[in-house]
Amino acid sequence: MKRTQWKIHAEKLVDENRHIRLSTVDVELPDGVKFTQYVARMPRCAMTLVLNERHQALLMYRHRFIIDQWVWELPGGYVDHAEDVAAAAAREVEEETGWRPRSMQHLVTYQPSIGSLDQPQEIYLARGADPTDTAPDINEAEDVRWISLQEAAAMIDRGEIVGAATVVAIYRALGLDT
Known part of the structure; x- marks a missing residue:
């Protein structure tokens, strides 16, 4: 063809x-x-879906001024130039939530809006995390909580989770044999 x-x-x-x-x-x-x-x-981004032993996801509550809405989302951010993507994803979890992931496994890579935006998004899965002595950055998150995958899916339906990376990660994780 x-x-x-x-x-x-x-x-x-x-x-x-x-x-x-x-x-x-x-x-x-x-x-x-x-x-x-x-x-x-835009630069590559790395986000992490951290799941604990009860299949709860670590989510952050934050205000997104562009849409003027409070939303729940995964920790994540830009990958620095020569930084390892998995290391960047783990770093973002710790900086934004105060939790250190125990493991990092690539979950999925996608482009959020390929008609006009080139920004590779890489989502990692971390199974388990340990609290650190570092408090979450107040500029990043108003609240950090462990939320079940089923409740997170309901939050998507209610418009409380709207960011593409978080939606993709939650739905992808629901399809895994966790």
Whole structure:
């Protein structure tokens, strides 16, 4: 089967910093239609679904100003340039929640919005965690709780969990033989 790719004629940088590269791209479709598309490229992110022995997930409650909503989500963040992705995911758990994961296993990698955003998201599964002497960063989380996977799925239905990484991780974990 012949596959025809879209043609890129030009890309113009709009803005760039350590968090995002925003550009416009002139594209031509296989049928000849041309248009300009905004494209955002962001650094790789690593999140961790930490599960305890009772199959509860470690979630953070935080305000997301962009959507002006309080939500529950996984700990996670950007991977520094040469940092190991699993190490970054574990580091974020500890910094944001005050818990240190006992193990790290890659769960899934996905792109949240491939029509206009390039930002690889890697989710890890940690089985068990130990509390540290470090308090969670007040700028990261208002509250940190262990919540059952079934309750987390109900929270998705109620709109209390809306972030793609957390939704993907919860549904993926429900399909695992935990």
